[in-house]
Amino acid sequence: MPRLDLAKRVATLESQVTELQEQVRSDRPQRRKDWRRAVEKYAGDADLQSVFADAMKLREADRKRARKSARARSR
Secondary structure (H helix, E strand, O other), rough: OHHHHHHHHHHHHHHHHHHHHHHHEEEEEHHHHHHHHHHHOOOOOOHHHHHHHHHHHHHHHHHHHHHHHHHHHHH
């Protein structure tokens, strides 16, 4: 393989690696902010707040049941 062809191939590969590195760097910050965007997007949503309130009620009921069960087992 002539040196000139090899030099061109290496230059092409170097530019491709540089492009891929830039893509990775530009994608990382967006991933880190995804959960923040979701929180901001649904922060004032009344329906979602209602779902959360219902979930908290169910969770509290589960806690009470677990506490009763633990007391009954300890006796």
